Amino acid sequence: VLQYCPACLATDRVPHFRRRWRLALDAACVEHGVRLRDGCWSCGAVVAPLAGTGTAAAPACHRCGAVLPEAPRQPVGALARTRQRVLWAMLR
Secondary structure (H helix, E strand, O other): OOOEOHHHHHHOOOOOOOHHHHOOOOOEEOOOOEEOEOOOOOOOOOOOOOOOOOEOOEOEOOOOOOEHHHOOOOEOOHHHHHHHHHHHHHHO
């Protein structure tokens, strides 16, 4: 399952899915302090960027067409962000 941060996709000049989002170890975006999503926020379909109907400016769900950067953002606390950073450091 491919995860994504709606805030990252919304702020990218050219939206792209990060390599680190493919790791099951990531649960939060430390930059924006939000939980990563692992499906469409509207219909729940898995994220399949190669099957999508979105444009380069707005990746969308392949099933319902919902624009992924418009997904509601679920904030995470400072502790979750810190744990994510520590995990990355340990893996390096």
